[in-house]
Amino acid sequence: MRKINIFDTTLRDGEQSAGVNLNLHEKLEIARQLERLGVDIIEAGFPAASKGDFQAVQAIAQTVRNCSVTGLSRSVQSDIDAAWEALKDGAEPRLHVFIATSPIHMQYKLRMTPEQVIETAVESVRYAKKYFPIVQWSAEDACRSDLPFLATIIERVIEAGANVINIPDTVGYITPKQYGDIFSFLKKNVRNIEKINLSAHCHDDLGMAVANSLAAIEAGATQIEGTINGIGERAGNAAIEEVAVALYIRKDYYQAETGLNLQEIKRTSNLVSKLTGMIVPPNKAIVGKNAFAHESGIHQDGVLKEKTTYEIISPQLVGVQSNSMVLGKHSGRHAFRTRIQELGYALTEEEVNRLFVRFKDLADKKKDITDDDLIALILDEKLDTYKNFYQLCSIQVQYGTNQIPTAVVVLKDGEGNDIQEAATGAGSVEALYNALEKALQLPVTLLDYRIESVGSGRDALAQVYVKVSLDGKEASGRGTAQDVLEASAKAYIHAVNRMFVIEKMKEEQALAAQ
Numbered sequence: 001m002r003k004i005n006i007f008d009t010t011l012r013d014g015e016q017s018a019g020v021n022l023n024l025h026e027k028l029e030i031a032r033q034l035e036r037l038g039v040d041i042i043e044a045g046f047p048a049a050s051k052g053d054f055q056a057v058q059a060i061a062q063t064v065r066n067c068s069v070t071g072l073s074r075s076v077q078s079d080i081d082a083a084w085e086a087l088k089d090g091a092e093p094r095l096h097v098f099i100a101t102s103p104i105h106m107q108y109k110l111r112m113t114p115e116q117v118i119e120t121a122v123e124s125v126r127y128a129k130k131y132f133p134i135v136q137w138s139a140e141d142a143c144r145s146d147l148p149f150l151a152t153i154i155e156r157v158i159e160a161g162a163n164v165i166n167i168p169d170t171v172g173y174i175t176p177k178q179y180g181d182i183f184s185f186l187k188k189n190v191r192n193i194e195k196i197n198l199s200a201h202c203h204d205d206l207g208m209a210v211a212n213s214l215a216a217i218e219a220g221a222t223q224i225e226g227t228i229n230g231i232g233e234r235a236g237n238a239a240i241e242e243v244a245v246a247l248y249i250r251k252d253y254y255q256a257e258t259g260l261n262l263q264e265i266k267r268t269s270n271l272v273s274k275l276t277g278m279i280v281p282p283n284k285a286i287v288g289k290n291a292f293a294h295e296s297g298i299h300q301d302g303v304l305k306e307k308t309t310y311e312i313i314s315p316q317l318v319g320v321q322s323n324s325m326v327l328g329k330h331s332g333r334h335a336f337r338t339r340i341q342e343l344g345y346a347l348t349e350e351e352v353n354r355l356f357v358r359f360k361d362l363a364d365k366k367k368d369i370t371d372d373d374l375i376a377l378i379l380d381e382k383l384d385t386y387k388n389f390y391q392l393c394s395i396q397v398q399y400g401t402n403q404i405p406t407a408v409v410v411l412k413d414g415e416g417n418d419i420q421e422a423a424t425g426a427g428s429v430e431a432l433y434n435a436l437e438k439a440l441q442l443p444v445t446l447l448d449y450r451i452e453s454v455g456s457g458r459d460a461l462a463q464v465y466v467k468v469s470l471d472g473k474e475a476s477g478r479g480t481a482q483d484v485l486e487a488s489a490k491a492y493i494h495a496v497n498r499m500f501v502i503e504k505m506k507e508e509q510a511l512a513a514q
């Protein structure tokens with residue numbers, strides 16, 4: 001069996017998804033889970049892009065011990081310097097430096113001749129090797145590049161010390177056969193290529209990202225880049241969980257394996273979906289809600305007689321649980337703390353105490369508290385880092401089929417003042433959001449509103465995601481509560497608070513730059 005390295009870029013390419021902006025704590029939470037999942041490399045961000053990105057990459061490099069942490073860098077010394085500052089405390093510092101190699105990018109974007117591109121690439125790899133033990137070099141838009149030129153530049157950067165060569169299909173244009181052919185061509189025509197790792201990075205514009213990645217493996221790639229749930233620029237990246245499970249289920253064919261702990265897949269997918277607000281479609285392979293649901297009578301009959309008649313993947317393989325009851329009204333603090341630890345969360349005593357109060361409160365209303373409920377509570381508590389901004393104190397909503405929906409909200413602002421407002425609307429959520437908008441005195445526009453339940457049952461927790469815009473800037477937020485209206489209000493306030501944090505960070509950056 002060949003070992004395929006998994007390079008996860010959920011926090012870099014995935015975070016580039018429209019409307020996704022993760023804060024430092026959320027990125028750390030995802031990085032820790034990726035470590036549990038067992039990815040080989042975490043691309044934590046683009047350190048030179050912003051102060052926020054730099055801090056997140058640095059915090060992740062300092063926290064994660066069992067995988068290599070990397071950051072993206074353009075082929076300029078200041079980017080490489082920033083990346084080294086952010087990554088040097090990592091367990092295995094690694095740089096991901098790139099330059100475009102397609103005629104269209106070189107001519108219009110870089111305004112450089114092919115010779116200048118080679119020179120710049122070689123120089124940047126040489127410079128990076130002064131610091132980094134491992135340097136990955138990427139040929140941006142490789143799939144629309146001239147192949148002999150691609151071979152030449154790769155040979156030169158290998159000479160300069162690159163350890164990994166990545167061949168991205170930046171625009172999601174290639175087909176599986178063609179992609180495999182590029183890898184075969186390079187293996188034949190680049191000197192010393194057997195000494196480095198060859199990597200695939202695919203985008204899903206034509207729905208072929210996973211198929212292309214697997215074709216690359218067949219043609220000799222030893223590293224696959226992708227994201228959890230396939231999130232990313234435009235149509236997204238190759239979904240790591242799909243590549244990993246395909247290799248596992250079809251090992252007879254691919255003869256290759258990843259080091260992933262497949263049982264952590266479902267949990268990782270849930271976490272990424274929750275924190276990014278990117279909901280997983282029910283029919284999504286491996287992690288969708290319906291991925292293991294047999295609906296047709298003939299299929300159900302078959303599965304009941306013998307599972308493998310229609311089931312090629314067992315739900316347990318990827319960590320899908322039957323959602324059994326774990327805790328209830330009579331569970332004590334000890335059982336509660338133990339379960340949190342078993343779920344892999346490290347909380348302070350103070351956080352456990354606060355959470356326990358909320359747990360008891362929930363257990364009074366809901367009979368069975370499942371792992372999913374607990375995780376929703378933990379994330380709500382742990383990631384609520386906006387305590388200095390607006391806080392929701394109470395809401396009251398009146399609704400009847402023959403009444404005008406009316407909402408009253410009470411908020412606390414950053415200075416601790418109470419703000420109370422009332423408003424009406426065509427429906428209860430609209431009335432509530434109108435009241436919140438009046439209270440905040442901000443022209444907030446609601447761009448997206450989605451609701452889903454945590455687990456099943458009529459007493460399930462409600463989880464609401466919103467995306468809002470203010471002065472042309474966007475932020476997303478989420479809220480969890482047993483009541484849908486309370487969850488809606490929380491999500492709205494969360495999004496507005498996040499907007500303020502982003503703005504504050506930008507102001508600090510501007511001040512620091514002066």
Ligand SMILES: [Zn+2]
Pocket residue numbers: 013168170201203233237
């Ligand atoms: Zn990409």
